[in-house]
Amino acid sequence: MPESLLLSPRAPLCREWDPRAPRPPVFESHIVHGVIHPVLTTDEVLPRFTLARVFTDWGIDPLPFVLAVWVAGLYLWGVAVLTRRGDRWPVGRTLAFVVAGMGSxxxxxxxxxxxxxxxxxxxHMVQHMVLSMVVPLSLALGAPVTLALRTLPARPRRWLLAVLHSRVAKVLSFPPLAFLLYVVSPWALYFSSWYDASLASAYVHEMMHVHLVAVGALFFWPLMGIDPLPGRVGYPFRVLLTVLTLPFHAFLGVTIMGQSTLIGGEHYLALREGPMGAWLPDPYEEQHLAGGILWGAGDLIGLVFFAVLFTQWVRSSMAEAKREDRRLDMMEARARREQPPPGG
Structure with a gap:
């Protein structure tokens, strides 16, 4: 790098960083032991973070914004088609998909x-838990595949059925494989260069959000969902897979808490050299807190999943019992009709 660039107090680092990055980085000169070092900092200076800012400080991230609006809009359009046709669609499913799912x-x-x-x-860790657990569960409870099968024209419906019965769909929804992807992805994210790349590139950052939702959907949709998807297994096995997610989040959270190496260390340490350094917490304490959030939130949301799955299991058992009662009643009524009258 040219010496003039290193000595410039606000020279942008254009070649090393994606200009679309969420926090466009620049260099500042920083003197250590009489030697000038370039320091990575940020153009966007955010005020001190508080809980209130989670609900009051809003922005527009184009790709997730368009995706949320279009997906929710298509779902509501499908509900409107059913309503105009005189069919009924449960309000709870609409609220689960549009409000809890795409709203989250x-x-x-x-x-x-x-x-x-x-x-x-x-x-970021709070965001991670919402995208990988809350959003997939809510979308699955909204049964969008069932809605699509009931509202699409004949040809698109055949295409959708072909996809559902394809070999790719069967492989991706195979429960052990889906569980492996769900478990391995966070380790790959935080213990490889993937997370650093997401901090440097807006595109990688947004694709990470989509990836978290997609992997969560692959794992939880066949377990919790209502849609007729391949890969559905019996309720005992579903409960087992759900319970297995609890120690996984705890182990990953404890590992992050005990890490001596900072995750995204270059990025977060550089932020402390800029104006936000006055309020940014110690990066090691911040990482310890992030691991604790992953541990605690994972267990809490996992218990919610278990409660939802157990409720579905009970309802399924009660419905099966009612069907069996009706079958026995019909057999008994048929036997009475076929029985010869007394003295006949």
């Missing part, structure tokens, strides 16, 4: 969580 996705990417997710690792 919108909140996680456009609210203060999205504004500070590259500034504080703990904020």
């Amino acid at each position: 996705f919108f909140f996680a990417t456009q609210s203060g969580l999205g504004r500070y997710d590259t500034t504080l690792l703990s904020v």
Whole structure:
């Protein structure tokens, strides 16, 4: 790098960083033991983070914004088609998909969580849990595949059925494989260069959000969802897979808490050299807090999943018992009709 660039107090680092990055980096001169060192800092200076800013500090991240609006809009359009046709669609499913599902996705990417997710690792971790657990569960409970099968024209419906019955869908929804992807992805994210790349590139950052939702959907949709998807297994096995997620989050959280190496260390340490250094917490304490959030939130949301799955299991058993009662009643009525009258 040319010496003039190193000595420039605010020279942008254009070649090493994606200009679309969420926090466009620049160099500042920093003198250590009489030697001038370039220091990475940020153009966007955010005020001190507080809990209130999660709900009041909003922005527009184009890709997640468009995705949330279009997906929610298509779902509501499908509900409107059913309503005009005179069919009934449960309100609970609509609320689960649009409000809890896409609403949580919108909140996680456009609210203060999205504004500070590259500034504080703990904020990113909250966002991670919402995108990988809350959003997939809510979308699955909304049964969008069932809605699509009931509203699409004949040809698109055949295409959708072909996709659902394809070999790729069967492989991706195979429960052990989906569980492995769900478990391995966070380790790959935080213990490889992937997370550093997401801090440096807006595109990688947004694709990480989509990836978290997609992997969560692959794992939880066949377990919790209502849609007729391949890979569905019996309720005992579903409960087992759900319970297995609890120690996984705890182990990953404890590992992050005990790390001596900072996750995204170059990025977060550089932020402390800029104007936000006056309020940014110690990066090691911040990482310890992030690991604790992953541990605690993972267990809490996992218990919610278990409660939802157990409720579905009970309802399924009660419905099966009612069907069996009706079958026995019909057999008994048929036997009475076929029985010869007394004295016949």
